[in-house]
Amino acid sequence: MQTSHCLLIRALRDISVITAFSLSDWDLFIRQARQANLLSKIYYLLDTAKLLSQVPEKPLHHLQSIYYISQRHSASARWEITEINKVLAPVNVPVILLKGTAYLAQNLDIAKGRLFNDLDILVPKQKIEKVEKELWKNGWLSFHHNEYDQRYYRQWMHELPPLKHENRGTVLDVHHTILPETSKLTVNTEKLFQDIIPVAGSDNIYTFSQPDLILHSATHLFSDGELEHGLRDLSDLDGLIRDFSAHNNDFWQILIERAFELGLERPLFYAVRYCRLILETPVADKVSGLLAPCKPNGFLLSVLDRLFIRALMPPHKSCDDRLTSVARFALYIRSHYLRMPLYLLIPHLLRKFFFSDKERV
Amino acid sequence: MRVKDIEYEQFKKYVSCEGVCLKIGPFVVNVRSSFPLVAENIYQLYADFIIELNSEFADFYVCVKPPAGLRRWFRPQCLFSFDGFIPFKPLPANHAFVFFEWGLNWCIAQFAHQFLIIHSAVLEKNGKAVILPGMPGAGKSTLCAALALDGWRLLSDEFALFNPEDKSLTPIPRPVSLKNESVNIIKQRQDNIIFGPLVENTHKGTIALMKPVTSYVDASAEVACPAWIIFPEYQPDAESSLLPLSKGEGFMEVKKNCFNYDVLGERGFRSLGELLNLAECYNFSYSNLDEALNIFNQLALEK
Secondary structure: OOOOOOHHHHHHHOHHHHHHOOHHHHHHHHHHHHHOOOHHHHHHHHHHOOOHHHOOHHHHHHHHHHHHHHHHHHHHHHHHHHHHHHHHHHHOOOEEEOHHHHHHHOOOHHHOOOOOOOEEEEOOHHHHHHHHHHHHHOOEEEOOOOHHHHHHHHHHOOEOOOEEEOOOOOEEEEEOOOOOOOOOOOOOHHHHHHOEEEOOOOOOEEEEOHHHHHHHHHHHHHHOOOOOOHHHHHHHHHHHHHHHHHHOOOHHHHHHHHHHHHOOHHHHHHHHHHHHHHHOOOOOOHHHHHHHHHOOOHHHHHHHHHHHHHHOOOOOHHHOOOOHHHHHHHHHHHHHHHHOOHHHHHHHHHHHHHHHHHHOO | OEHHHOOHHHHHHHHHOOOEEEEEOOEEEEEEEOOHHHHHHHHHHOOOOEEEOOOOOOOEEEEEEOOOOHHHOOOOEEEEEEOOEOOOOOEEHHHHHHHHHHHHHHHHHHHOOOOEEEEEEEEEEOOEEEEEEOOOOOOHHHHHHHHHHOOOEEEEOOEEEEEOOOOEEEOOOOOEEEEOHHHHHHHOOOOOOOEOOOEEEEOOEEEEEEOOOHHHHHOOOOOEEEEEEEEEEEOOOOOOEEEEEOHHHHHHHHHHOEOOHHHHOHHHHHHHHHHHHHOEEEEEEEOOHHHHHHHHHHHHHHO
16 A cells, blocks of 8 residues: 555655645645645644745645634634633642643644644543533533433543533533543553643643653544544654654653553554554664564454555545545444444444434534 | 636536636636536626636635435435535535535635635725625625626625735625525616526525626736725615724724634734725615715715
8 A cells, every 4th residue: 555645645754845846736735734634734844844935826825824723723722721720720630631732732843733623631530520510610511412422421431521611612621531431442540640741830730741642642543433634643643753752762662661551552553553654753673672562463453554554644535545435434433342342332323323413403 | 718718518517527727816716516507607607707727726626516325316405515525514406506605705714814804895996995894684795786887896795805915905706696685676777787596595595696797807816905994784764874983993893704813813903904004994874775876986086
């Protein structure tokens, strides 16, 4: 399976390829990047590489346009972080920012040009009711009103039903761990809370440590079924790995030990494998050896390669082959299979199939 | 080459297969649709627009297509797709062409932040442009159509595209969308106006699109300088009155009609400030279109 025919993949590996783009390459490149939610990242890559002056006028408009949007997104996300800090101060528990907002709060390079949809936070399970109450008092309300949805989230998932701010409309997901309660893969949540980093200027806001940022992102990507933004998440992983490994010689050793400690070595294996295969992320030689114990068997791995490499391409028709939609569907099913035992999953999927349209308002 | 320079059958084939690239104002739009309704209406209402057969770069790839499954045949529906992404719920299939129009509006409002984008009609006379912002129902489109028939150059019925770099308004003279009673009011004003078919029971009521005259389309590249911002309000039986508005009030009112003031942040604030420096603001209530035209023509002479 070839990935290098995709312009976006080539540019993510090495942004200087754009200097050879024709105008019709730009046309396709902008479309792929937009649908993959990576257009604003491309703006920053070009800016950092001082290549914006090489972009023809027409595509430059689109890049500038998305740059304004991404500026706006990070300003709003920063504002929401200060709000959450204020609102949850009385509960006096560590509030851990997850994914995009964590990268932003720690001023990591990969936060540049990232677009934010919802905010995700993680709080200790025993305090989640207090957190919910404080949020509710301050305008964060649940918009999942039916009993089934409430039960689905509260009993089986690792988060509250999503909350929406009554004035600002921002959506907030409050998690108490990083995998569903019913999931096949289990994580040592207590240990996650032991290695957290405070966010400067806040009272109780934290992010995961560097290795845990990678492990969480990997766990999320490789157990999630909706891979339309999979390439964006893979490029986050690529950015985190490049960033952290450049500043710490023992990075790989620490990361892999931590993965085994938390029970997240399998997702890390996938992250390293697909970052390398798709984005040519530099990986130290010893890593294959260290990760060998968690390598799936050869048959499973060759099946997963075929599925993930297709599903992680930009969600644009120019990057699809005849098996792409089959691969995406298979991974969707896989994610549900990993998420819940079959005796819960089958009734749940049937319910979603028959009722989803009616319940969407 | 213009749309009308191609045979209709050929044009329809392009639209239903690879799509055609139309130069619409500052944008190149690739339109594709398997609904003959879309091809027919574009062929009629966009007849004077430039068609780029070997376009290398299109700003927006849009498609109106039938949904998968039963609704292709049973009470048929149509979907708007932005390069594979579906931003809206489906509409009845007989709305296919207006769905293209609305979808294109969405594309511009979402992705053209090189401009400060204001929901308003824009027309020009003697080199001076008037911006007519308006909440739905304020009579913006009706007034816009009447002015366009009276010799004011149509820049847009839907968007003021203000370029903060050179402080100009960029034309995008697409068909004017008229609703409900306005359709007949405008039809009665002249004989030779070309309208698309009536589309009934949309969320905006009954709609018909009026074809822009050739000279307005030909002047698509000629930007205009903003001179007035006038907030129209149709009031039955009201005497026409044009009342000056302070710059501060004008600023706040225009801001309400901006699509991307928030997105642009400080740049939005500065751009809107620049615009207000150039334009005088008025509130305008009217019930009689001829009176309204007199007032506008008077204004154009004074400045």
